[in-house]
Amino acid sequence: MIDIAREVARVRYPVLAISAFAWGALAVGPGMHVPGMHVYCWAMGSGTAPVAASLSMLLALNPPSALAAGWALMLVAMMSPLVISEIHHIRFTSLARRRARSIALFVTGYGGVWMLCGAVLTGTGIAALTLAPGSYIPATVTGLIACVWQASPFKQRCLNKCHDNRCLRVFGLEADLDAFGFGWTRGVWCAGSCSGLMLFPMLLPEGHLMAMAAVAILVYCERLEDPEPPRWKMRGLGKAGRMIAARIRISRRMVRRGFALLTEQ
Amino acid sequence: MPTTFTRNNAWDSGGTLEGNSDLLWYAIGVGKMMQRSAADPKSWWYFGAIHGDGPEWGGITAPPQVPPLPSPDLQGWNQCQHATWYFPPWHRGYLIALENQVREDIVSLGGPSTWDLPYWDYFGQQNPPDQFNIPLAFLEQSFPPATNLPPGVPPNIPGSPNPLLVAPRYGPNGDGVIFIPTQAGINAHPQDPNSDFDFGVVTEECMSDPVYTSSFGGGQTGFEHFDSATGGLENNPHNLVHSYLGGFQGNDQNNEQGLMGDPLMAGLDPVFYLHHANIDRLWAIWNVTLKNSNPNDINWLFGPTTNGQPDFQMPKDGSWWRFTPSDVTDISKLNYTYKDMSAPASVVPAAQAFSARLATLHAAPAAATNGGVTNVQPGNKVELMGATQGSVVVKGAGTRTPVRLDAGVRRKVAASLLGASQAAPPDRVFLRLDNVVGTIGGVLSVYINMPEGGKPAQYQHLRAGSIGLFGLRQASEPAGKHGGKGMSFTLDITKVIDQLHLSQSLDLDTLSVSLVSSRAIPGSAPITVGRISIYRQGH
Numbered sequence: 075m076i077d078i079a080r081e082v083a084r085v086r087y088p089v090l091a092i093s094a095f096a097w098g099a100l101a102v103g104p105g106m107h108v109p110g111m112h113v114y115c116w117a118m119g120s121g122t123a124p125v126a127a128s129l130s131m132l133l134a135l136n137p138p139s140a141l142a143a144g145w146a147l148m149l150v151a152m153m154s155p156l157v158i159s160e161i162h163h164i165r166f167t168s169l170a171r172r173r174a175r176s177i178a179l180f181v182t183g184y185g186g187v188w189m190l191c192g193a194v195l196t197g198t199g200i201a202a203l204t205l206a207p208g209s210y211i212p213a214t215v216t217g218l219i220a221c222v223w224q225a226s227p228f229k230q231r232c233l234n235k236c237h238d239n240r241c242l243r244v245f246g247l248e249a250d251l252d253a254f255g256f257g258w259t260r261g262v263w264c265a266g267s268c269s270g271l272m273l274f275p276m277l278l279p280e281g282h283l284m285a286m287a288a289v290a291i292l293v294y295c296e297r298l299e300d301p302e303p304p305r306w307k308m309r310g311l312g313k314a315g316r317m318i319a320a321r322i323r324i325s326r327r328m329v330r331r332g333f334a335l336l337t338e339q
Numbered sequence: 340m341p342t343t344f345t346r347n348n349a350w351d352s353g354g355t356l357e358g359n360s361d362l363l364w365y366a367i368g369v370g371k372m373m374q375r376s377a378a379d380p381k382s383w384w385y386f387g388a389i390h391g392d393g394p395e396w397g398g399i400t401a402p403p404q405v406p407p408l409p410s411p412d413l414q415g416w417n418q419c420q421h422a423t424w425y426f427p428p429w430h431r432g433y434l435i436a437l438e439n440q441v442r443e444d445i446v447s448l449g450g451p452s453t454w455d456l457p458y459w460d461y462f463g464q465q466n467p468p469d470q471f472n473i474p475l476a477f478l479e480q481s482f483p484p485a486t487n488l489p490p491g492v493p494p495n496i497p498g499s500p501n502p503l504l505v506a507p508r509y510g511p512n513g514d515g516v517i518f519i520p521t522q523a524g525i526n527a528h529p530q531d532p533n534s535d536f537d538f539g540v541v542t543e544e545c546m547s548d549p550v551y552t553s554s555f556g557g558g559q560t561g562f563e564h565f566d567s568a569t570g571g572l573e574n575n576p577h578n579l580v581h582s583y584l585g586g587f588q589g590n591d592q593n594n595e596q597g598l599m600g601d602p603l604m605a606g607l608d609p610v611f612y613l614h615h616a617n618i619d620r621l622w623a624i625w626n627v628t629l630k631n632s633n634p635n636d637i638n639w640l641f642g643p644t645t646n647g648q649p650d651f652q653m654p655k656d657g658s659w660w661r662f663t664p665s666d667v668t669d670i671s672k673l674n675y676t677y678k679d680m681s682a683p684a685s686v687v688p689a690a691q692a693f694s695a696r697l698a699t700l701h702a703a704p705a706a707a708t709n710g711g712v713t714n715v716q717p718g719n720k721v722e723l724m725g726a727t728q729g730s731v732v733v734k735g736a737g738t739r740t741p742v743r744l745d746a747g748v749r750r751k752v753a754a755s756l757l758g759a760s761q762a763a764p765p766d767r768v769f770l771r772l773d774n775v776v777g778t779i780g781g782v783l784s785v786y787i788n789m790p791e792g793g794k795p796a797q798y799q800h801l802r803a804g805s806i807g808l809f810g811l812r813q814a815s816e817p818a819g820k821h822g823g824k825g826m827s828f829t830l831d832i833t834k835v836i837d838q839l840h841l842s843q844s845l846d847l848d849t850l851s852v853s854l855v856s857s858r859a860i861p862g863s864a865p866i867t868v869g870r871i872s873i874y875r876q877g878h
Contacts, residue, residue, distance in 0.1 A: 077721075169723050323644075
């Protein structure tokens with residue numbers, strides 16, 4: 075017997091711990107700030123400065139290395155719970171001596187896509203906030219676009235692809251290429267699915283961290299849904315909501331029955 | 340005190356409409372249900388759609404004369420649970436609801452209120468010895484004349500068409516001869532020993548497996564989409580029986596497929612429910628007679644609602660019965676039982692199997708002197724031994740492919756087999772077939788190290804098991820619930836590996852795995868296996 079649930083648990087909890095650590099760092103470590111945070115602070119206080127001067131000061135306050143580090147930290151916090159299934163898949167289908175290497179290659183591919191994506195999104199954020207400092211308009215427009223995308227069949231196509239755990243080769247260079255390629259491909263579909271949502275918190279003048287947390291919950295919950303034919307529909311929290319409601323019902327039922335269900339088997 | 344119903348063997352009293360009153364009244368009840376519209380929850384068609392429906396219904400050769408389907412799907416349609424640990428409880432509830440409806444119709448026509456759904460025990464070998472054949476009632480063109488029927492049968496029944504007769508039921512050879520290739524069935528319908536094809540024998544081996552989760556009952560259906568593993572009971576006998584019963588007209592997969600071979604049509608064939616009564620009986624025996632336990636996990640007890648999925652729901656007594664696995668685990672509380680609840684003779688208790696294995700590996704004396712055999716767990720570390728480098732395409736009679744092994748892991752297994760004892764249980768070895776996709780199902784048998792060009796009939800000792808690809812097409816759809824991942828199967832190949840070890844044949848860099856089909860797979864619709872992997876389980 076191969077108990078897959080137990081194998082998944084061996085991945086799930088360490089990954090969630092890493093995510094929690096990253097969230098903690100984002101919340102309490104001002105040095106490890108969220109990308110754009112300085113943008114907001116600066117933009118809100120210097121709304122009348124010339125654009126070129128603003129941009130220059132902005133880049134001085136937010137060097138690309140710091141922006142990249144902040145973006146990477148945000149990725150770890152938000153995205154690592156999304157790839158529990160993928161990391162389990164790689165771990166379980168790789169030779170034990172290659173597991174760490176294959177997971178590292180997957181993370182490199184997946185993270186590489188998101189870092190490239192981050193460059194574009196951060197650039198977009200900087201441009202928007204430079205042109206409209208302290209304004210909610212960029213965030214509002216982005217939020218609306220993200221909502222339309224969220225309901226579109228294209229979004230579903232991306233989500234379906236995010237459930238496609240391909241078979242990986244086991245030996246040699248092919249195994250490395252497959253692990254990296256799996257990460258890269260998954261990153262592309264993942265970015266296709268949630269880039270708009272990721273941009274939204276970056277453009278908010280305030281409430282940035284809370285918005286990030288909300289987006290993280292949304293993208294995690296929507297990934298719980300089964301694949302389905304692409305079509306226009308609102309998607310997001312449905313399955314998670316049903317799960318929570320079911321857990322509450324079950325808890326009540328178990329309390330009423332004195333946990334008899336668990337003892338009568 | 341509610342009545343306890345007893346489900347009887349369909350082969351009792353000759354298995355005919357004339358001799359077996361359970362079958363006679365089943366046919367009468369099914370006939371009444373077939374007269375209703377597809378939108379009526381009391382209709383035969385509605386119950387068929389609860390298991391699964393699709394556009395295929397429009398092209399089914401009569402009988403049965405399938406009416407047009409409403410669109411979109413109605414409440415409760417397309418619920419069937421496959422490749423999941425919910426397979427046994429969902430089908431138990433489904434049977435209870437169908438049986439309740441048939442009984443209601445039987446009673447309304449003057450039939451017995453004690454009627455219960457019979458089961459088809461295709462493994463049965465006593466009275467008569469050839470129960471691998473479909474009960475004769477399912478082959479009769481029409482009801483017998485009134486003189487040959489008991490009193491109380493409605494006057495319009497004698498001589499009328501038999502609702503149990505289904506045209507698209509082609510059997511394992513596609514010739515309309517309906518039998519199940521159990522070992523007895525194969526003996527009675529022998530294959531050419533030089534054939535490249537192979538009947539994957541339908542067995543009760545799953546009954547020796549004492550573990551439900553990821554084993555006898557199926558893989559845990561988690562909310563993270565990590566697996567869709569088919570359990571032992573579901574794969575063999577369930578899936579194999581479906582595939583063989585349905586078959587293809589003329590044994591040609593380009594022709595019409597029998598209803599039982601496709602989950603979206605299977606519920607239309609009246610024999611479906613007798614097959615599932617037998618599967619349900621096996622689960623009941625596994626619990627009651629063999630004293631094995633169902634999962635004690637709330638995710639199983641409370642069903643897929645814990646994962647945000649809809650309730651199990653069935654039309655019953657004019658309303659909707661919503662149930663969870665915890666509601667149907669105990670048949671005594673559901674007020675029914677089976678005439679035969681004896682364990683199959685082939686069942687080997689786990690401790691006994693472990694002892695026999697030690698003996699095979701020449702380690703038994705040490706175990707015996709240590710005061711009996713109790714430790715049968717090899718440890719819970721699961722590790723990949725090797726795999727194919729890429730996918731495997733299966734067409735024609737099948738294919739043979741190398742599975743490369745990692746030398747280090749292979750040595751671990753060999754060392755564990757060499758040092759096997761009660762205190763140091765030897766590794767177990769499993770073969771996984773992942774991402775099995777295709778458009779047409781069937782049965783594939785798996786052989787380890789069968790020589791190139793070898794004939795399966797001559798290498799039965801190298802057979803690792805068989806897989807039934809019931810539902811393959813649906814599992815392969817990219818936008819389906821499986822996300823296009825297809826089906827996954829795990830076969831315990833420990834016995835074969837032990838034999839290779841004893842014959843000094845395990846010291847290899849590769850094993851060859853042959854996938855042998857029961858019928859020709861057209862090149863235009865091949866089956867693809869994403870990867871064949873071999874795992875060890877041990878310390």
